């Protein structure tokens with residue numbers, strides 16, 4: 001009897017250890033694929049989007065073209081992120097994965113941001129990038145490295161991260177993300193560019209800034 005309850009306890013504690021591990025990831029897609037469509041006509045509803053009838057799915061539902069093209073970087077941060085996710089590659093629906101191409105002009109950067117739903121693995125195609133992420137509170141440790149063509153770096157889910165082109169030529173990177181729709185929260189735009197604006201006195205206290213500087217930043221990031 002004592003042995004029995006002991007082994008029961010052992011099984012329970014094993015479950016307690018392995019259960020959280022097994023659910024700490026994107027769910028299983030449950031079927032081969034579920035090409036996302038926006039209307040229920042000829043569709044079945046699974047997992048947030050309507051699925052196209054699998055018999056009607058074509059190769060085009062699973063492909064995207066043009067990622068070899070360099071994108072213009074005509075903005076203040078001199079970078080351009082081209083996302084390939086469930087919104088423009090509907091076959092990704094339920095599969096828990098997506099892709100981006102990031103172009104960086106000279107001196108350009110992909111500014112500090114986080115993906116609320118995805119880990120990101122990045123490979124540099126051309127150029128030299130200084131990349132990094134910061135761990136959560138209380139440590140807020142910066143983990144950072146200089147990458148060259150062919151180097152790979154991973155940004156853990158939810159953590160604030162960035163890439164900056166520190167080379168003398170344009171740079172390009174590709175990254176895979178562990179969600180069909182990773183989401184992006186760009187820190188400066190979210191905090192200083194919210195619509196409507198957060199009260200400048202609140203941000204002045206939060207960032208230990210003169211309220212006039214906050215108002216100036218809010219002008220820059222206003223939508």
Ligand SMILES: *[C@@H]1O[C@H](CO)[C@@H](O)[C@H](O)[C@H]1NC(C)=O
Nearest residue numbers: 071072073074075079080081
């Ligand atoms: C990013 O590239 C797209 C596609 O070429 C272009 O329409 C857009 O204007 C570019 N964005 C910036 C900030 O240059």
